[in-house]
Each structure stands twice: as structure tokens, then as C-alpha cells.
Amino acid sequence: MGPHPAVAAIRLAVRRVLHDVLNQHCTQDRRDPPLVLVACSGGADSMALASALTFEAPRLGVRAGGITVDHGLQEGSDLRAAEVALRLRALRLDPVEAVTIRVGRDGGPEAAARDARYAALDAAAERHGAAAVLLGHTRDDQAETVLLGLARGSGTRSLSGMAATTGRDGRYRRPFLELDRQTARKACLMQSLPVWDDPHNADPAYTRSRLRHEGLPALEKALGKGVVEALARTAQLSRDDADALDAWAADAERTVLDDAGTLDVAALFALPAAVRRRVLRRAAIGAGSPAGSLFARHIEEVDRLITAWRGQGAINLPGRVGVRRQGGRLVIRQG
Numbered sequence: 001m002g003p004h005p006a007v008a009a010i011r012l013a014v015r016r017v018l019h020d021v022l023n024q025h026c027t028q029d030r031r032d033p034p035l036v037l038v039a040c041s042g043g044a045d046s047m048a049l050a051s052a053l054t055f056e057a058p059r060l061g062v063r064a065g066g067i068t069v070d071h072g073l074q075e076g077s078d079l080r081a082a083e084v085a086l087r088l089r090a091l092r093l094d095p096v097e098a099v100t101i102r103v104g105r106d107g108g109p110e111a112a113a114r115d116a117r118y119a120a121l122d123a124a125a126e127r128h129g130a131a132a133v134l135l136g137h138t139r140d141d142q143a144e145t146v147l148l149g150l151a152r153g154s155g156t157r158s159l160s161g162m163a164a165t166t167g168r169d170g171r172y173r174r175p176f177l178e179l180d181r182q183t184a185r186k187a188c189l190m191q192s193l194p195v196w197d198d199p200h201n202a203d204p205a206y207t208r209s210r211l212r213h214e215g216l217p218a219l220e221k222a223l224g225k226g227v228v229e230a231l232a233r234t235a236q237l238s239r240d241d242a243d244a245l246d247a248w249a250a251d252a253e254r255t256v257l258d259d260a261g262t263l264d265v266a267a268l269f270a271l272p273a274a275v276r277r278r279v280l281r282r283a284a285i286g287a288g289s290p291a292g293s294l295f296a297r298h299i300e301e302v303d304r305l306i307t308a309w310r311g312q313g314a315i316n317l318p319g320r321v322g323v324r325r326q327g328g329r330l331v332i333r334q335g
Ligand SMILES: Nc1ncnc2c1ncn2[C@@H]1O[C@H](COP(=O)(O)OP(=O)(O)OP(=O)(O)O)[C@@H](O)[C@H]1O
Pocket: 038, 039, 040, 041, 042, 043, 044, 045, 046, 047, 067, 068, 069, 070, 071, 117, 134, 135, 136, 137, 141, 198, 201
């Protein structure tokens, strides 16, 4: 008798990613077996991921290890991290590491914890020479990410959620992005894997938690069960659109930019709004405005220098970047 369908599904998802990693490894002409690490919080998604990795890796000639990060934000988090590391070793992953980090405050508690966690995972990947790091984000996480982008009123890039592959050299992989959270949970249950439910995930103080426990269930009640799947599909379609528009903007930039680094207003005006705003955003970032602080409202204001010109003065962007219209040119400079 084969494995339970949930276990078969998580294994298939991981096998596909391992094939990809192996192909990439071979094209780099490497002969040693690649090491793949699972980033594991001890929650159901990443424990399911660890179990699938431990099953598939030896069959494909891949080495498999695990990393758990202790954010040090809760009483006893060090003991829990040690416990997760033990569970990963019990799955015969090797190497296994529990890494303790210090979380700053920049950008709010959730963003600060995420930034510190990725920095620790990057460092661990470098230290162990890992070819890939697997993350347990599911289709439900993707749907939540799309809704958060929608609620911020941002564009297609933000609606495109998380990519299956991100990070330096495509280091981070998300095998479960097309799998629902219920399947991961069921797979743990069927394999008698103990899982740890992070109390933060149920804490209504966190936006994502409210969305998960109140927002999405209300949407499903109103619109039907297919909402999560539809939102995940929206993410993929938006990603394709955003990629195409980014490529268009990169081409357009070459035609509107002169050697002195100023932009031709008439040529900008002739571009479709979605492309023009991307060109303006690229130029602002190129001049030193930090991408994370540059919001749609900033770019809209710069855009008005082109589309609603009435002699306005210079516009100040984050990072001490100023934008002014001088005759038929747009001058974007720091300082
Ligand atoms: N403390 C951690 N240590 C290592 N990896 C982590 C940690 N927290 C999150 N991750 C990785 O990031 C992914 C997504 O994080 P998220 O906070 O959504 O997960 P979670 O709900 O805490 O845990 P899980 O996804 O395992 O159920 C996890 O699946 C895991 O791969």
C-alpha cells in the first residue's frame, strides 16, 4: 500500500524541487552531492517539509540538513529551538543547527523578525555550502500575502505574492506554494510527527493572524471555498504581468534617459502609465532613494510633474532624493 495521499503530495512537491536543484548543480559541473537545508520553525508546514526532504533526498543522491532559528522573543524559545533541532536529528537530517538571533525594531516587529531570520538563514547556507534552503510557505500563506498587498493598495508586483524561488542564486525554494496548509498538517498527523503551534500565529495583535482566522474564513463564507486557490492563481498571473512590465520599463528607460542622467519628459509622457511609473521608480532608486521607503504615492507625485504640469516645485523623496522638472527634462538627484 502506498503512502497516505497527503504524504504522497508533500513528497512529490519536494521531489520536484530537488530535481531542479540537482539539474542546476550539474550545470555548474559540480560532482559532489548538493546539500539542501530545510528551514524549520517546528510548525506543521516546515515539519512536513523536513519529513519529505528526509524521505526524498537519499533517493536522489542529495544531502539533507536542517536549520531552526531562535528569535529569542518568547520565554523558553531557546528550549523549543533545541527541541526542534532534536526532532530534525531524529529524522536523520545532518547537519542540524539551532541558531539564536537578535531581532531589531526596524519596520515593525514582524518585518524585523523576518529580516533577522533571513540573515541567519543566509549565513547558515554560506557556512554549510548549501545549494538550497527550503521554506514551508503554503498556498494559504500565498493567499494571505496577496490579500495584504491588495489591502495596501499596491500594484501588480505586490499582488504577485511570494515567488517559488528567491534569494541569492535562487537559494530559497518554496515547494509547498501550490499545496494547502491542511495537506501539510494531515501529512504530519499521518506520520505521527509532533508539531509546535506558534502562539503568534493565533494572536489577533498581528495583522496576518487576523486575516488567517477572521478575514479569509469570512471571504470563504461569502465567496465559496475556491477563494484561496483563486488568490494563489492571481499571484501567479500578477507575477507574469509584473515581470513583463518590468522588462518593458527597463527597455524604455534606455530611450528616455540621457548621458547626464536626466529624463526626457515628452518621451515619458508617451509611455503607458504602468511603464512610466516603473521608469520613474527605477530612476528614483538609481538616484539613491531606498526601495523599501518609496511608496506608490511618492511616484504618483513625481508622475504629476509629467502628466499634470503646472509649474510645481521640486519633490522630495526618501533618501534625500529631489526631483524637479527643468524645461523638457526631469532631473532626479540626491543631496
Ligand atoms: N524560527 C524559524 N526557524 C527556521 N525557519 C523558520 C522559522 N520560522 C519560519 N521559518 C521558515 O519560514 C516559513 C514560513 O514562516 P511562517 O512564519 O509562515 O511559518 P510558521 O507558521 O511559523 O511555521 P510553519 O510554516 O512551519 O508551520 C516556515 O515554513 C519555515 O520554513
